[in-house]
Amino acid sequence: MTQHRAIVVGGGAWGLPAALELQTRGWAVTLVERFEPGGPHASNGGSSRLWRLADTQPWRARSLAGTVPAMERLGERIGEPVFRRTGALWRDDLSLPAVAESLDAIGHPADRVAADRVGEVFTGLRPDGRDALWVEQAGVVHADRLLQGALGAFRAAGGDYRPATRVTGIEAGESSARVLLADGSSLAADQVLLAAGPGTPELLAGSGGAPGLGIAVPLTPYIEEVVYVGDPGAALPAPDLPGLIDCAVGDGAGVYAMPNGAAGYKIGLDRPLRPLAHGTLGDDLDRAEDPERTEQIRSRVERDLTAIVPRVLATQVCTWTDSGDGDFVIGRTHPTVVLACGDSGEGFKYAAFMGEYLADIVEGGPGDAEYQEHWDPRRFGDATEPSGRVSAIGRH
Template sequence: MSQQTPRETSEYVVIGAGLAGSAAAWKLAQRGYEVTLLERTTPANATSSSHGSARIFRYAYPEPFYADLVKQAKSGWDELESIVGTQLINPVGAVDYGPTRDPRNLANILEQVGIEHELLGAAEARERFAGIAFDTEVLWQPGAGVIDAEASVLAMVAQAKKHGARVENNWPVKSIESTATGYRIHAEDGRTQDCAKVVVAAGGWLPRLLGNLSLPSGFVSGIPSFEVFQEQAFHFPYADSVPESMGAWPTYIHKAAEFQSYGLPGGRDADFRGQKVAEYKGGRIMKDASEQDGVVSAANRERVINYVKTFLPGLIPVPYAETTCIFTSTPTEDFILDETNGITIMSPCSGHGAKFAPLLGDLAADLATGAAGVPQVFRPGSRAASLLV
């Protein structure tokens, strides 16, 4: 009689080792749960949304809800930096401006939630940040900065492993089926993994997986449609190469009716010598992340170059490097953090989720274990399902 190979089992499985998934695995393992983290390729890989060294950490939001969440998230970043002994957020500060950004309203919001800030006139801001041609009042946030996404993912994965989590790389998930004791997760190559509960943090691959997760139809009907963009970012060299001048560049968000742009010091991604500049939602829309091809749009490149010529005179308007990345968005730009029958869906997307990673790990752990709830705005599936009862 042949002996069967024992099937892998785990109390919790987290699917996806990006910023969201690695945070969830860390927090679950930190609380003493048995955790397996399944990653499609490797943590923070170049085809994911969490690679590279440059993501914006900012407090400015047009409503107190998200601004206060950033304040809470900062405590999680401080904890992680203290544990690993490495700086993960470079505090370069941030400026927000533009006719449709409404810096004055943003300043009022930050005043409400107790975040240090300053509202500057355009001329005063130009004197302070000579490389940027401001066209409105400017909100300055000295506590903002740049997240090293890759280092953060690797730090949280390491912490998850330190607390006993098992990490499986090159484990692309195809589907989940319910079993008598929980769920069986199927890989694209036929491997399986059994568990009691699942956290799905699949990023740009979530739209592809949703129909194969053993979720109730009423729950799935409430999940909003996703737009998955292949965004493009361009690195422009600083015109003034003096280290002090290069180090004085903040992150920025500039919104006008005809063009929305964001930029930040590129860090390792740009050999520490340039600013990463992008058009907000300027890439092509895909069905899911599997359709990415890494090809930069010539038209998008031209639009960004023209923007740099007009609004960023402190940069040489010739990109020396360029890249694509995955940007997944919901119609309202709210996150999805919802649970049903032991499956937690975690999609802190819409281009602004990175800064919340440690907090979202705690929220996902709360929701998955039943320890506490999460804001109802993050639970569209549960709201939809309740209407069908």
């Protein structure tokens, strides 16, 4: 029997688990990664990401529910857990009814927490008059462990891993595709999965004489900063608090935050620092922190998260890619190419799920009809200019 060949472009949160899954299913997979998994330039650096089932829309909550068994399967595959349940508090005045309804619809009802009791459920959280939901099914993805474990398993299964290798273009044929590399060489395969995160726009459009894929999607990659806070003198710098989604009040910024063990408590705002130059990763590799943003986050901790020592332990800057409507962009674009991008800042919790889902699509499957209605790369029609509007956390 002929072994099918696949090239996965991008060894990040989505591409790497998909490469592992395809290799495990008997494909001969080459994984081409411009840097290396977990590096600072794309979207997958750092030790943790928040996961949750809560969402304002039932179809998304259903897809989120699918991430848990997928993470369990991936954990078994690589020999260590890739996530930890901590629960999370979701506080808001606008989105609570819709989130509660979505969680009910998937059979994971959440408890309502009255405004004056939030500091009991999330120790030290300053009450601000808004109720919250206690979301039991939430916690932290061990991002670095997941990536390193998946990479180790991929290589052990015979996968061909090419780090420090930049893809410059893709030629999509009817029965095979060719991936062009920056050193002038190329690779061919039956199927290509394009999962290049913030590097996707240049590969869709084509650059430096290399061909594009001839489809346009309104992607905007942004740079964002997270800050780790806590007591630098303590073995555990912050108490083992749950996750937090503190939606915006008025024009203020919303907060997402999670426990990180020895690294401190990690917190970010739903406000990117800036879009990437020229709308793509390209050569925009500056990941310097913004001292003003660092202080903005630190002072927010001091004001609202009173159980945590408001000292900055570390900062981290990375990218995420807005899709224009806040939904992922996933599907087959050519007989030999599958596209997966537009993570909209919440794709890591889907890493294990996407490994299996994208492998199904590469193998010719249709995907879930409801998800594909929302994730279809062609859904934008002619509206392919980036919107420039950033979705606030909990509000899409």
